[in-house]
Amino acid sequence: MKTNTLDFDAQALRERILDLAMRGKLVPQDPNNEPASTLLKSCDLKSANEQPHVIPRSWEWIVLGSAVKFINGRAYKKAELLEDKSLTPVLRVGNLFTNSSWYYSDLQLDPDKYIDNGDLIYAWSASFGPRIWDGGHVIYHYHIWKLVLDQVVDKNYLYYFLLDKRNVIGETDLHGSTMKHITKTNMEHLSFPLPPLIEQQRIAAKIAQLFALLRKVESSTQQYAELQTLLKTKVLDLAMRGKLVKQDPNDEPASVLLEKIKAEKTELVKEKKIKKSKPLPPITDEEKPFDIPDSWEWVRLGDILKPEIHQKPQQNFLYIDIASVDNTINKITNPTKVNVSNDKIASRARQLLDSDDILFSVVRPYLKNIAMVPNTSDYKIGSTGFYVLKPFSLIDRKYIFYLVLSNYVIQNMTKKMKGDNSPSIRKGDLQNLVVPLPPRVEQKHIVDKIISLYKLI
Template sequence: MKMNSLDFDAQALREKILDLAMRGKLVPQDPNDEPASVLLEKDNLKNSDEKPHDIPASWKWIILGSGVNFYNGRAYKKNELLNDDKFTPVLRVGNLFTNSSWYYSDLKLDPNKYIDNGDLIYAWSASFGPKIWNGGRVIFHYHIWKLKYDNTAIDKNFLYYFLLDKRNVVGETDLHGSTMKHITKTNMEHLPFPLPPLSEQSRIAAKIAQLFALLRKVETSTQQYAKLQTLLKSKVLDLAMCGKLVKQDPNDEPASVLLEKIKAEKQELIKEKKIKKTKPLPPITDDEKPFAIPDSWEWVRLGDIAQVGDIDHKMPKQTQDGIYPYISPKDFTKNGIDYQNSKKISKEDFIKLSKKFLPQKGDLIFPRYGTIGKIREVNVDLPLLVSYSCCLVRSSKLIDNSFVKSELDSQITKEEIKRYINKSTQPNIGLKSIQRFLFPLPPLEEQKKIAKRISEVNKIIDG
């Protein structure tokens, strides 16, 4: 089976595996297993009245807190958090997910305030999830629970996988649109927990581990394949921009003539007051030209062949009756723009902000902050605005727009971004800098051929 990054969703498969596991559909039941009903009697586990889904006859729904104790860590004062690593490390939620910096403490605490290798823990605030600890003896923060359970009734790894699926813990999760802030201990203790026979718990946990390991291998291969796709596409663009992707045709009208036509077009637009007259861009010196191009091509600046503009730098309000999309980079999808779920603004704001530069179908959106230069094309004929964190690039009608988009996606533009980027607290790039971007301009007919060849090759690369 041919697989690419669009076909393979590892997280969705993990969720499916966990769901099947908790329904008793991942491994077969063994009639020789001691049923879960015996565990209830031996270990004083309590039946749960809540039964979220069907489970096998040998299983039982129990109240999680009847078989598992949740021990909170401690809320530390500032003077108790030290930088001296000769003391005991203090485990915080951030250390489990993103934060590599540690604090230490010389406090002597109750045994239940310590975590050792092999302990099952759960982060319940800000970032969520279980972990089987393997980082040495630590004391832990209040936003982490240490779990104690009777291992004659509950398998640690099975419990870990139950807790790993957030749907078991909070139902609708942040994966499905709602936002989790924290989980209460009372809610955790009252969760319905599907209890299989102990031997089956062990088999289920082993099967999940096996399948997850296989998924990781496939995921790694898929990521490597996606990187290769990106690299190949980049190389195709490099060849295209150097004039090496298609043959030059001596019968094509040279780019120098095309440039004169673009200048005449621009003067006519200024005369008709459709665009404003701008200062001439600086001439291109030989030292600026990064590589040789065919004789029929010309080095130009982006502002010579396109309008580069943005809207007023004001943040419009999102209103319930807003109807006009206000597009920002957060609305960019893998290959396009999510117009439907974008911010919507009022007619009043739209009229006020659209006077400067009203987007049109075919305009290219160029983010100037954050993911600088991640290009998307306005491919709908709707009244909309683009955030002032971006600029719009509107190619001359005498230029092939697909070719311009390819140039903006190319390594040439990436190097130009590096050259002009303002490395402040929030890196950004100004409109004047974008107007000065260097572009190799082929004859129009060659632009069309190059754009077509790039599209054909990319389809082959994508499989």
């Protein structure tokens, strides 16, 4: 998964680093190092029959369990887990990954049921993964192994081997239906690439160095992505307040534009191209949230939009639903081609779309699933989960697109959400929203300025 908008996939890079490391391609081999074959002969190590990939000549494939002992923790009964913080903490799998609540124990156990800072452990049930423990003296639960290493294996090198789940967990290694886990037998029988001990240490140090660099890049990239979002938000905020471009006193004011829209609406009703709609209530001074230029007007969004067109598709169509919208770039990226004679037609596929219509998801508006319909010749149908904004011809559609992306609109709609599972707004919430309308020519200037600033950002 991409970590941010700069197309930087840190996880893929980590996996690549680990893969190179376990193939002997991350650091150079030193011919002066004692080869792993010597370790194999001098210690009670078992060669592995399965060799998943090619390794350097100075390395050996061994059976992991011949060099590492996997010790289970204590299997606790519920009554034995206490909440007295003066007792010894009990480390459970959940504490390693998601659960911040701890239990404690007053039992006196054998030394191998405790772990201390520096111990290598592995969670083998529900969630998988190794950890070099740094949380002090604790009892560890049965679903965690403590790893006791032969002197020929470097702890940090083994940690990185186990960190790459591709080395450890295959489909055939997962057992259990309610709680999946990897068995100790499978772990002990893993083929393990064993380099010379000094090279193991060099590999582990190199991985640590590269991972630290990746963390810095991730942090900086995330900060940059947040700054991008903040700057874009500020641009839209200034645009909607008339502070992004200068007003031209020669522009026809928005009041005249509204009269022309009113005339267009009357003509379309007369030609029976749209139905006559119920008038929206007049705007009160209390509803106007901020000052706008004198040449602008406050309007209800529904007053500058034509009605949606609902119909059941009778021919092959391009279907656009919420999943079709990439809300990181606010574009349609994944529409579905539907053949009406063969494919099942979704019950929500009922909105006739025109090119450059603006789609606004009524579910969780804060997610900004907003996009313009692609300008193609396809017969296009949208989901009823969208409010389809169809501005009158005298309105710049991109201005409306950026308007509904602004924090002013998103925050107002987020406040209107209702419902627990899929909190949504009513289409009437958007229709009744009071929005700023610039003169027609200035709308175009605002859109051009937004686009140019976005490119710079």
